[in-house]
Amino acid sequence: xxxxxxxxxxxxxxxxxxxxxxxxxxxxxxSYGLFWYKQPxxxxxxxxxxxxxxxxxxxxxGRYSLNFQxxxxxxxxxxxxxxxxxxxxxxxxxxPLARRTGGFKTIFGAGTRLFVKA
Amino acid sequence: DxxxxxxxxxxxxxxxxxxxxxxxxxxGHDYLFWYRQTMMRGLELLIYFxxxxxxxxxxxxxxxxxxxxxxxxxxxxxxxxxxxxxxxVYFCASSLGISGNTIYFGExxxxxxx
Numbered sequence: 236x237x238x239x240x241x242x243x244x245x246x247x248x249x250x251x252x253x254x255x256x257x258x259x260x261x262x263x264x265x266s267y268g269l270f271w272y273k274q275p276x277x278x279x280x281x282x283x284x285x286x287x288x289x290x291x292x293x294x295x296x297g298r299y300s301l302n303f304q305x306x307x308x309x310x311x312x313x314x315x316x317x318x319x320x321x322x323x324x325x326x327x328x329x330x331p332l333a334r335r336t337g338g339f340k341t342i343f344g345a346g347t348r349l350f351v352k353a
Numbered sequence: 354d355x356x357x358x359x360x361x362x363x364x365x366x367x368x369x370x371x372x373x374x375x376x377x378x379x380x381g382h383d384y385l386f387w388y389r390q391t392m393m394r395g396l397e398l399l400i401y402f403x404x405x406x407x408x409x410x411x412x413x414x415x416x417x418x419x420x421x422x423x424x425x426x427x428x429x430x431x432x433x434x435x436x437x438x439x440x441x442v443y444f445c446a447s448s449l450g451i452s453g454n455t456i457y458f459g460e461x462x463x464x465x466x467x
Contacts, residue, residue: 270455278442280458326396330456340409341386341448341456343396 237262239327239344247350248317255302256312256347258327266332269310270341271301274324283325286310287332314349322351355379357459359445365465371433374462376445377426386456387420387430388444396444402428403450435466 238261248254260269271283286294286301294301302311310329314321325348330341358377366372378385386401400410405422413420417436422428432439442463448456 268455272458278463279460280444280446282455282457285455340398340401342398343388345395 237264237329237331237340237342239329239342241327241344241347243347244345245348245350247352248314249352250319251316253313253315254317254349256314256325256327256349258310258312258344260308260310260327260329262308262329262331264331268330268332269301269303270328270330271299271310271312272326272328272343273321274326274346275320276323280326284312317351319351319353322349324348357445357447357457359443359459359462361462362460363463363465365467366435368436368466369434370466371431372435372439372464372466374430374443374445374464376428376430376459378428378445378447379449379457380426382447382449382457383425384448384450384456385422385428386444386446386448387428388446388458389441390444390461391441399430432464435464437466440465 240259267288269286273281284294284296284299284301286303293303298315300313324346326346327344328341360375383404387399390396399412400420402422420430442461444458444461446456446458
């Protein structure tokens, strides 16, 4: 069975500092994708970054990077130089990549609410 | 390119009424997902389709919920009869299965059942 765990319900960070949002996962699929989404107070879900389980290097997208440790089954999101606009809910998600009976199914963690302080 | 388009954005309805939520996925995407988000339960996958065929509807809460995808560019989620506990944000999302499965969300339909 697949499972995503985000253990931090809320986090505070000072503006311009870096912050790490934790995500651990469990899956029996041999290959999978890991994702992070941002949900600001306006409610939309914004895709941030993707990491494939077969990727040798950690994914980066601007100020976002994914600290992928496969042996530990963790996929933490690092936001560098936090901005006030980063205050939002952040969701970690996972999906199998190999085609199999039943297709693909992306599951989400419970989310971490990030507060950026001025 | 247009993203996932959902309608209505907001709906307030009385208990017992039928509610129909609509979704137009991103053109060319072969997977379509319906999620529900509440404070208590977070983001729950209700049902998803591949090439218009329902693959997994195990998340659909009960028989009052039904979803259809008559063609590649349109899907509906129907609640009949609606109840106050159905109040939530309903997201439609789509993905191109071969592209790392990144799913893109619509802006959500905010449903309030009174």
